[in-house]
Amino acid sequence: DACYGPAELVQVEVTNFGTQPIDFSVNATGVFFQVAGPNANTYSAILNSGTLAVGATQVVDITPAGDFSLPGLNIVSAYTQVLSGADPGGFNDTTSISFETVPTVVAPYLEDFELFTSSSGTGDPGTIGGGWTRDPNVSAFAWYPDAGGTPSGGTGPAVDHSTGSATGIYMYTEGSNGGQFAFLKSPCIDISALSNPSLKFYYHMFGNDMGDLTASVIDDQGDTTVVFSASGQQQSAQADPYLRAFADLSAF
Numbered sequence: 001d002a003c004y005g006p007a008e009l010v011q012v013e014v015t016n017f018g019t020q021p022i023d024f025s026v027n028a029t030g031v032f033f034q035v036a037g038p039n040a041n042t043y044s045a046i047l048n049s050g051t052l053a054v055g056a057t058q059v060v061d062i063t064p065a066g067d068f069s070l071p072g073l074n075i076v077s078a079y080t081q082v083l084s085g086a087d088p089g090g091f092n093d094t095t096s097i098s099f100e101t102v103p104t105v106v107a108p109y110l111e112d113f114e115l116f117t118s119s120s121g122t123g124d125p126g127t128i129g130g131g132w133t134r135d136p137n138v139s140a141f142a143w144y145p146d147a148g149g150t151p152s153g154g155t156g157p158a159v160d161h162s163t164g165s166a167t168g169i170y171m172y173t174e175g176s177n178g179g180q181f182a183f184l185k186s187p188c189i190d191i192s193a194l195s196n197p198s199l200k201f202y203y204h205m206f207g208n209d210m211g212d213l214t215a216s217v218i219d220d221q222g223d224t225t226v227v228f229s230a231s232g233q234q235q236s237a238q239a240d241p242y243l244r245a246f247a248d249l250s251a252f
Contacts (some may be wrong), residue, residue, distance in 0.1 A: 003188030131187025
C-alpha cells in the first residue's frame with residue numbers, strides 16, 4: 001500500500017524459460033499490464049526487435065505511465081502474448097499482484113481519532129476512517145480505537161489526549177502480546193507546501209509489558225524510514241500525562 005499518482009512508472013520483467021532464444025523480429029510479442037479496480041486500465045508494450053536468450057530476463061517499460069491515483073484496491077495481471085510468427089495468439093505465463101492506493105490529504109493535517117468508534121473488546125475492531133488502515137484488522141494484537149481506559153489492569157491511559165475525558169478516543173494495542181507486530185497507517189500526506197514539515201503525536205506507554213513503539217515514513221519510492229521509536233514503559237502511572245513525540249520530516 002502506498003501513495004500513487006497519475007503518472008507512475010510501470011515495468012514488467014519478461015524471462016525466457018524455453019529451450020530456444022526468442023527472436024522478437026520474428027515472433028513479435030505484446031507485454032500487457034491489466035488493472036482491475038478503481039484505476040481499471042490496460043497498458044502494453046510491443047517487443048518487435050532484439051533477441052531474448054534462454055534463461056535471460058528483460059525489463060520492459062509499459063506505456064503510457066500508470067494512473068493509480070484513485071483510492072482503493074488495484075488487482076493487476078501481467079502477461080505476454082505472441083502476436084506473430086510461429087505461435088500467434090498464444091498466451092504465456094500470467095502473474096498477478098494486488099496493491100492499494102491510499103487516499104491523499106494535504107498538510108497541515110490533524111487526526112484526533114474522535115470520529116472513530118470505540119471497540120467493545122477483543123474481537124470487535126471498532127471502526128476507523130479518514131483513510132487510516134491497520135494490519136491486522138482483528139487480532140489479539142492489533143490497533144483498536146478505545147475510550148475510558150485500556151482493558152488490561154495496571155496499564156494506561158485512562159483518558160485520551162485530545163479531550164482529556166473518558167469519552168475521548170485514542171488508539172491502543174495490548175503490549176503484552178510480545179513478539180508480534182501491529183501496524184497503523186495514515187492516509188498519504190502531501191507535505192510539499194510546508195517549509196518545515198514535521199510529525200508530532202502524543203503517546204502513553206504505562207504497564208509492565210510494554211513493547212516497542214515505532215513511527216516510520218514511507219516515501220514516494222516506497223522506502224521506509226524510522227523517524228521515532230520508544231521501548232518499554234515510558235510512564236510510571238496511568239494518570240501520568242501523555243508524552244509528545246517530534247520528528248523532523250524536512251528530509252522528505
